[in-house]
Amino acid sequence: MPAHRPVAAATLPEPSADARAASEALASDIAGSIAAAGGWIGLDRFMEFALYRPGLGYYGGGASKFGAAGDYVTAPELSPTFAQTLAAQLQQLQACCPAQIIEVGGGSGKLACDLLLELERQRGLPETYAILELSGELRRRQRDTIGHRVPHLLSRVRWLEELPERFSGVVLANEVLDAMPARLVRWHADGISERGVTVAGGRFAWADRPAGGPLLDRARALAAECGIGRPYLSEIALAAQAWVTQWARILDQGVLLLIDYGFPRREYYHPQRDAGTLMCHYRHHAHDDPFYLPGLQDITVHVDFTAIVESGCSEGLDLLGYTTQSAFLFNCGLTDILARTPVDDTLRYLPLANAVQKLVSPAEMGELFKVMALGKRISAPLRGFSTGDRSASL
Secondary structure, eight states: OOBOOOOTTOOOOOOOHHHHHHHHHHHHHHHHHHHHTTSOEEHHHHHHHHHHSTTTSTTTSOSOOBSTTSSBOOHHHHOHHHHHHHHHHHHHHHTTSOSEEEEESOTTSHHHHHHHHHHHHTTOOOSEEEEEOOOHHHHHHHHHHHHHHOGGGGGGEEEESSOOSSEEEEEEEESOGGGSOOEEEEEETTEEEEEEEEEETTEEEEEEEEOOHHHHHHHHHHHHHHTOOSSEEEEEOHHHHHHHHHHHHHEEEEEEEEEEEEEOHHHHTOTTOTTOOOEEEETTEEESOTTSSTTSSEEEOOEEHHHHHHHHHTTTOEEEEEEEHHHHHHHTTHHHHHTTSOTTOHHHHHHHHHHHHHHHOTTTTTTTEEEEEEEESOOSOOGGGSSOOOGGGO
16 A cells, blocks of 8 residues: 655644545555556546545545535635625526526535525525535535525435436536546656656656647647647646536536636646646645545646636537636625625624635635636626626636
């Protein structure tokens, strides 16, 4: 079983004995798969094992992931204001297409709770609300959260374990694309290689192989388009692009609403970003070592939003808007939502204002996080992109 490679320049909290044992079991499992594959697997395969292996992977196991007790804080966990503001965009969309919502990757279930409560307040509950969730452990957690917080709305929610054959309505994906397995590519003087994972000296280690097939074609095209110098290391998220293509084929009418951190292509492959965007999150510590405690930490890459829009539009979707999270939330009435709480009610207002600051501040989530809408048979301009639309940057 591979030993855990120490994270450089970081002192991270020690896991419990049970958590460490689970991580060691997963590491042994991954090592066996590497041996069976001839001694090497791509980063995408490593991420699949580390994140999604049933019972042991980060999303397939039972560890707490979200909020103060987890590894990172998402926008829905910060404040119900995020969902309450997002509901304004969903309300508009429900007037443009069937009132059905699929939330992809439902997290703790908090976003669903807050959205349903706000839509109920606005007398705009959807006809159906489904959560597409591959993890059985997270499905149970979501059901418990919704049943505890909004028991009268639990019967409206159903769970999906695979993509539907056809769908009309809104597909909502908050921080989903960043956790999809990605390939890691190195452009260098002798050519283009794919960086993958091997086992050396009893530890997981990086190893390069010549890139080939569609990955090599994509890497060459990116080098030509973005002027990628050498040496240069970065990710190509073919799985995320394929996922958007799938939804484009499934969607009869409606919108794919994507919220995640990332950049347009030319910013993603900027000369100064020559080490890529791979990032791991463990107990609110961020670092760049995916081999540390497999199954106990999140592994993510930023989103190339240009690739996402190209994938959707090539299959018949229209780009309806692309902007920062900050602009989107203000366009959807964030100020009015915040004003519901009196300023002189300091015990409630101050924590709320602090959370909102994190959602919109350029130094926090406001600038790095983007919102993109891809749609089919939607003609009305969307409220969330009424000002600050950056579609031209893609």
